[in-house]
Amino acid sequence: MRVEVLLFGPAGAAVNSDRVAVEVAECEPGVCTVREALQALQAQHPALRSAIGTIERARLAVNHQYASAETKIRPGDEVALIALVGGG
Amino acid sequence: MPGTVVSIIVDGPLTPEALAEALLPHRADLERVHATGNVGATLRFDGIVRRMERDTKMSGEERALSHLEYQTYDPMAERELRSLAASVCDRFGLLSIIALHSRGLVAVGEVSFVLEVASAHRAEAIEAMPAFIDRLKQDVPIWKRAVWDDSPPATRVKR
Known part of the structure; x- marks a missing residue:
């Protein structure tokens, strides 16, 4: 399935x-699961690897909530990569 | 009784005028906290954009900034900021917590983050500050981008 991931x-x-x-x-x-989406991100977009870091530490938000590796992604869900935040 | 929690993301720098406007709807609640006579300590932290910053794209050498540009993932950023403020308020037994963060451009010398806490005793106010800021930098989806100042140092605006 095709998943669009928002980047910041x-x-x-x-x-x-x-x-x-x-x-x-x-x-x-x-x-699909968040873990599978992260693995696909790393494999298909090598330029994102340093921003993603390790799969264990990378985070996706699904519909504006931090998601665990086993969270399921369904068509229409909003998926965002939340990597290396740094406000303040 | 749970403490009073105020968290807001504001467009642009947190000037005194911007703070007053953002806090206006919450002023009565915050004044009530102080009117109880239970407040024994208040502590306020202002995060200010400083001139010199390391440029990771140039071997980490220091370079002059013009602005920082803050990008937020809305509405998740506002919700995570509120959730963090509520959790720190609860964990440290604060009487109130106010957390404001900028979105968009903030120039050198301007304030981009304000955290103010009130508590019965000084210890919980002092301990709450680093606990909040550490988690802000881990959990709240806000990113900053450096806007470099490439003008000659003598012509830079002093703030």
Whole structure:
């Protein structure tokens, strides 16, 4: 399935865009997990690797909530890479 | 009784005027906290954009800034800021906590972050400050981008 991931800060700067699309293997019809989406991001967008860091420490938000690795992503969900925040 | 929690993301620098305007809807609640006579300590932290910053794209050498530009992921940033403020308020037993953060451009010398806490005793106010700021930098989806000042040093505006 195709998942669009919103990017911010250094991640957006790394690919010069506010979003990227990834093709992710489905764990069930029309559904994938956050872990699979992160792995696909790393594999399909090497420029994002330093912003993502390790899969264990990387975070995706799904519909504006921090998501665990096992959280399911469904069509229409808003997915964002929350990497290397640094306000203040 | 839970403490009073105020958290706001404000466009632009946190000038005294911007702070007053943002806090206006909460003034009565905040005044009530102080009117109880239970407040024994208040502490305020202002985060200010400083001139010199390390440029990671230039081997980490220091370079002059013009502005920082803060990007927020809305509305998640506002919700995470509020959730963090409420959790620190609860954990340290604060009577009130006010957290404001800028969005957009903030020039050198201007304030981009304000944290003010009130508590019965000094210890909880002092301990709450670093606890909040450490988690702000981990959990609240706000990013800053350096806007460099490439003008000659003698012509830079002093603030």
